[in-house]
Amino acid sequence: MASIECMTSKAMADIEASVDRWISRRESVDADQKMAEYSRYIGRKVLFILACIVAAFFAAGYDLTIGPYDISIWETYEVIWNHIMGLPLDYRDDLVIWTMRLPRIVTGVIAGFGLAIAGVVMQTILRNPLADPYTTGVSSGASFGASLAIGFGLSVAGAGGLGIVVNAFFFSLIPMAVIVFVSKMRGASPATMVMAGIAVMYIFNAMTTMIKLWVDADTLANIFAWSVGTLDVKGWDHIATMFAFTLASGIVLMVMSRRLNVLSTGDESARSIGINANRLRIFSLFVVSMLTAGIVSFTGLIGFVGLVCPHIARMIVGSDVKYLLPASGFFGSALLIVADIVGRSVFEGSALQVGVVTAFIGGPMFLWLIIRQKKESW
Amino acid sequence: MGESIIDVEGLSFGYDERTILHDITFRIDEPGFYCIIGPNGVGKSTLIKCITGHIKPGSGKVSIYGRDVRDYRLDELAKVVGYVPVMNADFNVLTVLDTVLIGRYSHQKWRTTPEDLAIAHGALESMEIGDLAMRYFSELSAGQRQKVSLARGLVQEPRILILDEPTSNLDVRHQMYVSAFLKTLCEKTGMTVLMISHDLNLAAKFSDEVLVMAPPGKLYGIGPPGQIVTERMIEEVYEVPCEIIDDHGSPHVILQLRGPPHRTS
Numbered sequence: 308m309a310s311i312e313c314m315t316s317k318a319m320a321d322i323e324a325s326v327d328r329w330i331s332r333r334e335s336v337d338a339d340q341k342m343a344e345y346s347r348y349i350g351r352k353v354l355f356i357l358a359c360i361v362a363a364f365f366a367a368g369y370d371l372t373i374g375p376y377d378i379s380i381w382e383t384y385e386v387i388w389n390h391i392m393g394l395p396l397d398y399r400d401d402l403v404i405w406t407m408r409l410p411r412i413v414t415g416v417i418a419g420f421g422l423a424i425a426g427v428v429m430q431t432i433l434r435n436p437l438a439d440p441y442t443t444g445v446s447s448g449a450s451f452g453a454s455l456a457i458g459f460g461l462s463v464a465g466a467g468g469l470g471i472v473v474n475a476f477f478f479s480l481i482p483m484a485v486i487v488f489v490s491k492m493r494g495a496s497p498a499t500m501v502m503a504g505i506a507v508m509y510i511f512n513a514m515t516t517m518i519k520l521w522v523d524a525d526t527l528a529n530i531f532a533w534s535v536g537t538l539d540v541k542g543w544d545h546i547a548t549m550f551a552f553t554l555a556s557g558i559v560l561m562v563m564s565r566r567l568n569v570l571s572t573g574d575e576s577a578r579s580i581g582i583n584a585n586r587l588r589i590f591s592l593f594v595v596s597m598l599t600a601g602i603v604s605f606t607g608l609i610g611f612v613g614l615v616c617p618h619i620a621r622m623i624v625g626s627d628v629k630y631l632l633p634a635s636g637f638f639g640s641a642l643l644i645v646a647d648i649v650g651r652s653v654f655e656g657s658a659l660q661v662g663v664v665t666a667f668i669g670g671p672m673f674l675w676l677i678i679r680q681k682k683e684s685w
Numbered sequence: 686m687g688e689s690i691i692d693v694e695g696l697s698f699g700y701d702e703r704t705i706l707h708d709i710t711f712r713i714d715e716p717g718f719y720c721i722i723g724p725n726g727v728g729k730s731t732l733i734k735c736i737t738g739h740i741k742p743g744s745g746k747v748s749i750y751g752r753d754v755r756d757y758r759l760d761e762l763a764k765v766v767g768y769v770p771v772m773n774a775d776f777n778v779l780t781v782l783d784t785v786l787i788g789r790y791s792h793q794k795w796r797t798t799p800e801d802l803a804i805a806h807g808a809l810e811s812m813e814i815g816d817l818a819m820r821y822f823s824e825l826s827a828g829q830r831q832k833v834s835l836a837r838g839l840v841q842e843p844r845i846l847i848l849d850e851p852t853s854n855l856d857v858r859h860q861m862y863v864s865a866f867l868k869t870l871c872e873k874t875g876m877t878v879l880m881i882s883h884d885l886n887l888a889a890k891f892s893d894e895v896l897v898m899a900p901p902g903k904l905y906g907i908g909p910p911g912q913i914v915t916e917r918m919i920e921e922v923y924e925v926p927c928e929i930i931d932d933h934g935s936p937h938v939i940l941q942l943r944g945p946p947h948r949t950s
Contacts, residue, residue: 316779317859318862319863320864322862322866322869323869325810325811326810326866326870328810329807329808329811329839330870332803333803333804333807337803338799338802338803341799341803341806345797345802355740397864444736560809565790565795568779568783568787569787569790571768571779571787572784572787572837573779574767574770575734575739575770576768576770576834576837577764578759578768579737579740579766579767579770579841580770580788581759581760581790581791582764583759621778625780626778626779635853654938678726
């Protein structure tokens with residue numbers, strides 16, 4: 308070791324000991340103790356996820372009781388259970404809960420979950436805390452498609468409710484195609500993707516505004532109602548479609564969660580760990596665009612959930628996507644249901660659309676968390 | 686001649702009309718500690734990105750253990766070559782422990798095992814930052830981030846570790862510590878470390894061989910510090926006059942920006 312003779316013998320002995328400890332790392336570190344500490348660290352994240360599931364469950368139960376037909380929270384669970392199990396039940400209870408109220412609640416749970424996990428992935432892959440379905444233009448595309456169908460009856464799938472849904476879905480995928488095209492031309496950096504998304508968003512917004520200027524007052528009101536978002540999705544078959552999109556995307560994203568974490572260390576670092584960052588980013592964007600399109604084409608634009616839920620969940624469970632995805636998703640479900648409860652009970656008679664209430668509840672909550680946050684997570 | 690660890694043959698690379706690397710050829714046949722030195726903008730980082738397969742050479746070829754680096758699958762390459770670039774904290778929103786565990790990606794399954802944790806904590810302790818495990822990466826100082834990045838490279842357990850200025854933000858004690866640690870690790874495990882450094886004395890003291898890059902993106906030479914780190918090389922490559930003195934058998938560079946140094950004893 309002639310080359311490091313310049314160091315003192317004590318310093319050199321310390322370094323040799325340090326290298327020896329590293330070489331025998333599997334034995335020299337108390338793995339059981341570290342695992343116990345790590346399990347507690349993970350346990351706190353899992354606890355938050357469970358708390359969100361419980362909150363969403365009870366909030367959904369309470370939401371089912373709201374309305375002129377009087378029924379308790381426990382009776383609502385009983386009605387649902389009996390309906391699923393094929394047990395005998397009261398016809399009126401079943402009609403009110405299963406047919407009239409439950410679709411709205413299930414829509415809220417699915418939309419809240421889907422939009423929140425879409426936000427997590429968009430913020431992660433674009434490395435931008437402001438990324439959400441709006442940033443990539445997906446929502447603007449959907450809005451234009453719906454406006455085109457409502458305003459002029461122009462749809463890729465005929466007129467009527469289905470025409471609006473399919474048109475919104477079709478046009479919400481266009482921004483994603485543009486982003487991928489631009490990224491391929493210039494090298495898919497996150498900044499390129501955000502800028503391309505914002506450019507497409509402005510183009511679609513301008514076209515939607517033009518449609519609004521050309522239609523009559525009644526049609527304008529319909530376009531406006533769609534654009535603020537609603538949980539009043541028509542029928543279980545539409546909900547099943549939303550659920551299929553959310554479940555399939557959720558599974559794919561969970562499987563990809565470890566890879567998504569790797570993007571946090573930068574594209575070059577990701578490659579040296581064995582991940583093609585560009586390819587992963589484009590594929591994730593495709594999955595998330597499909598997910599968002601699958602939701603907003605039915606519900607209209609429900610803002611805020613995709614932007615804020617990931618941040619609130621991140622403050623509590625950290626940024627490991629494996630835990631952030633479910634935490635943010637179930638928090639989004641709970642938040643959307645609570646927003647629906649507030650919208651329908653506090654503003655009884657003139658129920659506010661859920662998108663508006665979500666911003667009213669989530670905005671101050673988010674501000675409060677930002678102010679009291681000690682650690683910098685972005 | 687046996688199989689080289691790294692074999693760079695006629696490597697050239699450029700962006701648009703500008704050529705960065707001109708016909709670089711060298712081989713690393715023995716495991717050890719190697720430093721790349723050279724002035725700013727001479728193509729040192731570009732060279733290591735070609736070696737790690739991050740960028741495709743315009744012409745020429747890079748082989749790792751006898752196989753073209755572009756023929757490796759990324760997950761295969763990750764087990765052979767670990768590359769630690771200058772890590773940006775702007776978007777790293779993970780804790781230090783989670784950041785280091787990411788280096789285990791190619792070895793890990795879905796769950797983090799006690800072995801992964803032992804390795805991650807072992808790497809953090811080796812870099813003397815075991816107490817930072819639960820802190821956010823973005824909260825750390827530039828020097829602490831460099832040590833976390835090094836720990837991330839170590840847990841990957843590659844046969845070749847390639848580092849882009851890993852000591853640039855460290856104080857002198859930690860520069861010495863990290864360099865001596867890597868050098869000793871190479872000697873004890875047969876690992877190969879290839880590292881870019883701007884500190885000529887650090888490179889001269891610890892390297893088995895020094896690779897010198899000179900403008901415009903050419904290889905000036907490669908060899909043991911005693912042979913390559915000379916007054917003539919520093920004048921020709923950096924255009925700075927200097928005096929070389931012997932420091933326990935390795936060259937020590939004293940730059941002469943304002944004339945010869947004053948001896949105090």
